[in-house]
Amino acid sequence: MKRKGMGLVGLFLLVAISFVAAANIPKDTLVLASNTEIFKTFDPGVCFEVEPSIYVKNIYANLVTLRVVNDAFTPVADLAEKWEQSQDGKVWTFYLRKGVKFANGDTVKASDVEYSYRRAIKLNKSPAWLFTDTLGLTEDSIKAVNDTTVTITTNGAPSNVVLSVLAANIGGVLNEKEVKAHETNGDMGLAWLTDHSAGAGPYVLKEWRRKTQIVLAENKNYYGDQPAIKTILMRDVPEASDRYLLLKKGDVDVAWQITVEQAASLRDTKGGDVSLVSTPAQSLEYVAVNASWGPFKDVRVRQAIKYAIDYDAIINKVREGFAIKNQQFLAIGYFGYKESNPFTRDVAKAKKLLADAGYANGFEVEIVTNESEVRRAQAVVVQSNLADLGIKSSIVIMQAAQMYDKYRNQSLQMIVAGWGIDYPDADALAKPFADYTVKQLAWRNAWIDDKAAAMASAAGKEINEQKRAQIYYDLVKYWQDNGPFAMLYQPIEYWGIRKEVKGYEKAFEGYNVHCDFTLISK
Amino acid sequence: MELGSFIIKRLSLMVLVIFGVLIIVFVVTRIIPADPVGAILGGNAPPETVDAMRHQLGLDKPIFAQLLDYLGGIFRGNLGNSLVSSRPVMTDIMEFLPATIELAISSIIFAVVLGIVLGLLSAVFRNRFIDHFSRVFSILGISLPGFWLGLILILIFYYRLGWLPSGGQYDMFLFPTRTTGFILLDAAIHGEWDVFFNGIKHLILPTFILGYSSTASIARIMRASMLDVLHQNYIRTARAKGLPRKVVILRHALKNALIPVITIIGLEFGGLLSGAVLTETIFSWPGLGRYIVNSLLTLDYPAISGGTIFIALIYSVVNLAVDILYAAVDPRMRS
Numbered sequence: 001m002k003r004k005g006m007g008l009v010g011l012f013l014l015v016a017i018s019f020v021a022a023a024n025i026p027k028d029t030l031v032l033a034s035n036t037e038i039f040k041t042f043d044p045g046v047c048f049e050v051e052p053s054i055y056v057k058n059i060y061a062n063l064v065t066l067r068v069v070n071d072a073f074t075p076v077a078d079l080a081e082k083w084e085q086s087q088d089g090k091v092w093t094f095y096l097r098k099g100v101k102f103a104n105g106d107t108v109k110a111s112d113v114e115y116s117y118r119r120a121i122k123l124n125k126s127p128a129w130l131f132t133d134t135l136g137l138t139e140d141s142i143k144a145v146n147d148t149t150v151t152i153t154t155n156g157a158p159s160n161v162v163l164s165v166l167a168a169n170i171g172g173v174l175n176e177k178e179v180k181a182h183e184t185n186g187d188m189g190l191a192w193l194t195d196h197s198a199g200a201g202p203y204v205l206k207e208w209r210r211k212t213q214i215v216l217a218e219n220k221n222y223y224g225d226q227p228a229i230k231t232i233l234m235r236d237v238p239e240a241s242d243r244y245l246l247l248k249k250g251d252v253d254v255a256w257q258i259t260v261e262q263a264a265s266l267r268d269t270k271g272g273d274v275s276l277v278s279t280p281a282q283s284l285e286y287v288a289v290n291a292s293w294g295p296f297k298d299v300r301v302r303q304a305i306k307y308a309i310d311y312d313a314i315i316n317k318v319r320e321g322f323a324i325k326n327q328q329f330l331a332i333g334y335f336g337y338k339e340s341n342p343f344t345r346d347v348a349k350a351k352k353l354l355a356d357a358g359y360a361n362g363f364e365v366e367i368v369t370n371e372s373e374v375r376r377a378q379a380v381v382v383q384s385n386l387a388d389l390g391i392k393s394s395i396v397i398m399q400a401a402q403m404y405d406k407y408r409n410q411s412l413q414m415i416v417a418g419w420g421i422d423y424p425d426a427d428a429l430a431k432p433f434a435d436y437t438v439k440q441l442a443w444r445n446a447w448i449d450d451k452a453a454a455m456a457s458a459a460g461k462e463i464n465e466q467k468r469a470q471i472y473y474d475l476v477k478y479w480q481d482n483g484p485f486a487m488l489y490q491p492i493e494y495w496g497i498r499k500e501v502k503g504y505e506k507a508f509e510g511y512n513v514h515c516d517f518t519l520i521s522k
Numbered sequence: 523m524e525l526g527s528f529i530i531k532r533l534s535l536m537v538l539v540i541f542g543v544l545i546i547v548f549v550v551t552r553i554i555p556a557d558p559v560g561a562i563l564g565g566n567a568p569p570e571t572v573d574a575m576r577h578q579l580g581l582d583k584p585i586f587a588q589l590l591d592y593l594g595g596i597f598r599g600n601l602g603n604s605l606v607s608s609r610p611v612m613t614d615i616m617e618f619l620p621a622t623i624e625l626a627i628s629s630i631i632f633a634v635v636l637g638i639v640l641g642l643l644s645a646v647f648r649n650r651f652i653d654h655f656s657r658v659f660s661i662l663g664i665s666l667p668g669f670w671l672g673l674i675l676i677l678i679f680y681y682r683l684g685w686l687p688s689g690g691q692y693d694m695f696l697f698p699t700r701t702t703g704f705i706l707l708d709a710a711i712h713g714e715w716d717v718f719f720n721g722i723k724h725l726i727l728p729t730f731i732l733g734y735s736s737t738a739s740i741a742r743i744m745r746a747s748m749l750d751v752l753h754q755n756y757i758r759t760a761r762a763k764g765l766p767r768k769v770v771i772l773r774h775a776l777k778n779a780l781i782p783v784i785t786i787i788g789l790e791f792g793g794l795l796s797g798a799v800l801t802e803t804i805f806s807w808p809g810l811g812r813y814i815v816n817s818l819l820t821l822d823y824p825a826i827s828g829g830t831i832f833i834a835l836i837y838s839v840v841n842l843a844v845d846i847l848y849a850a851v852d853p854r855m856r857s
Contacts, residue, residue: 031694037812037816040606040607040608041607041608046608048563124571124574124578126562126563126567126571126575128571129567129568129570129571133568133570190608191608191609194607194608194609207697209808210614210617210618210808211618211806211808211809211812211813212690212691212808213694233694235690235694235806236690236806236808237688237689237806238803238806238812239673239689239803239804239806241673241676242676242688242689242804242806245676245677245680245681245688246688248681249680249681249684251688399556399819399821400560400819400820401554401556401557401558401560401819401820401821402554402555402556402557403560404557404560405555405556405557405560406555408557408560408569408572419566420566422566432566438568439568439569440566440568
């Protein structure tokens with residue numbers, strides 16, 4: 001009897017083990033693997049992280065969107081079929097397409113735009129400063145004139161800045177009626193929109209099971225062409241090795257956040273079932289010194305650091321070639337960008353600059369960076385480069401919470417870090433890197449330079465494009481000579497994809513600024 | 523001491539322990555020289571935005587006022603809202619705790635069954651092959667890093683052989699009905715047997731990895747305890763009476779040898795709950811361990827406190843249950 005019981009248990013386990021069909025991914029479904037820990041919300045008025053932004057972009061339609069045209073981000077119509085600007089450049093009038101519907105079938109009206117933008121300002125969450133500081137908007141700045149016309153009164157920011165911000169997540173248009181129906185205690189739908197959607201983009205958020213998977217389904221009421229991929233399923237896979245194995249085995253179509261080594265292996269292996277897609281990331285990596293600390297007060301010491309760093313080693317060894325040499329604050333393809341890479345490793349020149357500044361025997365300094373593997377490796381290269389000048393440095397690894405606290409208080413001596421671009425215009429880079437008055441990177445590194453600040457500020461207001469570009473060229477030169485930053489590179493972002501996935505490269509050519517799942521098919 | 527008074531005394535101690543944990547967590551998270559708002563908003567946010575959020579979250583209040591708010595909230599059963607997810611911490615915990623408990627229970631069952639069997643056989647067949655095997659198995663279980671072993675097993679059983687899934691609680695195209703949050707229980711309640719069997723298959727590798735080191739500990743304690751018992755006079759007497767060896771071992775020796783093992787099971791279960799983070803990461807398991815570690819990295823005060831309180835509570839309850847069981851089995855423990 002006992003043996004019979006044991007036999008039954010054995011049979012049960014055998015059935016359990018064999019009861020799983022292999023994952024066959026349907027042709028109209030795209031399965032992605034990523035670490036979804038960064039996902040906090042799908043609310044366009046709140047979401048400000050890179051990867052969640054990619055999802056939000058495909059759920060919500062904006063007045064305008066950005067496309068990559070001739071390698072530059074260009075504003076194109078989305079919900080607004082046309083727009084015009086007042087003579088003083090401050091008042092913008094947008095005319096909506098007629099008959100566009102939200103995913104639930106409600107018609108998109110100008111009042112929805114007014115509600116969405118006012119809501120974002122009122123909520124005052126992470127991205128709100130794009131509206132309030134960059135465009136100078138208040139709740140009264142946005143007015144629905146009639147069902148299809150909306151006016152926005154800005155502070156007179158250049159047109160590229162205005163349209164880029166409106167194309168960002170925060171410009172996603174919500175269905176006012178639906179959001180209001182889901183308000184709790186006057187929260188303007190904040191809790192509900194965390195894991196639901198009310199947009200007019202090509203997809204809707206079908207399910208977010210935290211730490212398990214995120215599912216997007218096609219929006220059958222989308223005004224544009226229906227996408228070939230009807231379902232996008234992102235599996236939460238926190239470990240990079242797992243993501244890579246799932247991809248190689250064919251259980252996912254695309255692996256996000258693979259390691260540099262895995263990416264290099266895919267790039268260097270031709271003809272398999274899996275390949276690599278890459279595009280310039282919307283971020284910059286830099287080394288910065290505190291211009292108010294000891295030796296770094298002297299501009300010659302700052303220049304010596306820039307000549308000491310082995311940029312090629314960092315790009316080719318640490319990043320395995322997944323980086324573009326770019327030694328200015330403007331990203332490639334941005335307004336005003338003109339290639340300018342004046343620094344190469346020159347130890348003799350760096351030593352002379354140090355000696356001229358009175359530091360021929362070097363000094364001791366602390367380099368701070370975060371726990372990212374790439375950042376730590378970059379810090380080690382910099383440490384070794386500085387040693388060649390006689391500068392003894394120690395590396396301190398800090399968690400983000402600790403590092404940003406100290407950085408904001410100007411209490412770091414030297415840092416290896418990165419900067420993600422908030423909107424694709426030169427202003428989003430010139431101000432943080434050169435204008436100390438906005439209290440971002442120039443301030444954190446105590447580079448209190450009125451000339452640079454004035455130039456960055458002037459360029460941010462100049463509506464004559466030629467004059468504006470000239471200010472940026474001059475500012476880049478001045479910043480490279482005097483600033484506290486050694487720009488290491490602009491990273492290249494990459495994904496491992498299965499060979500049956502088509503159109504991924506085009507869909508992601510704008511990375512998080514413009515990514516369009518509707519261009520993907522299998 | 524009566525069993526009743528013993529339980530009351532232990533319960534009061536438990537309340538004190540939880541209160542102590544509350545205070546320690548509050549103090550430790552506040553004295554770290556770091557700013558959670560900076561971590562939440564990222565590096566780009568201008569100082570005005572940082573200050574506004576700090577005010578919104580009440581982090582600009584004096585620390586004593588924050589402590590009072592915190593304790594007041596907890597006594598009202600409100601753990602506060604997570605700074606990162608903006609959801610009530612209780613909602614977050616209730617979403618992730620079942621997965622951790624499910625994995626911890628399956629791991630402890632695995633560890634107890636295998637650990638006791640290995641320890642018993644090891645003691646009974648001392649210095650024979652099974653004893654050597656059990657000891658090597660135990661040493662490997664304690665010394666091999668779970669992270670490494672997990673990846674190796676995924677490579678073999680998922681990637682090479684294709685027998686087992688690499689991670690997650692169930693396959694991606696299954697959409698199970700949730701009632702309690704426990705996948706297997708919900709699947710059984712709703713008769714979703716495909717999900718049930720799929721869930722078991724997904725449990726195998728994480729259970730082995732999480733339970734392996736506990737198996738090793740239990741096997742070692744069991745072996746030592748059994749060897750000790752086997753040399754006791756009453757065992758000798760039982761044998762002298764002519765009882766069969768099997769009866770002596772299973773009826774007389776095993777029960778007494780199990781007493782110290784009961785204690786270690788309680789401790790091991792607590793360890794499985796709080797130490798599951800690596801297993802949860804390797805096997806993409808949506809549990810509380812990852813939630814707490816992520817909260818630590820972003821210094822999400824309410825989430826750290828809430829998660830720690832829950833782990834402390836479960837740990838205390840399990841150990842209380844073990845102590846009661848122990849006291850029931852051995853009246854000497856009540857004094």
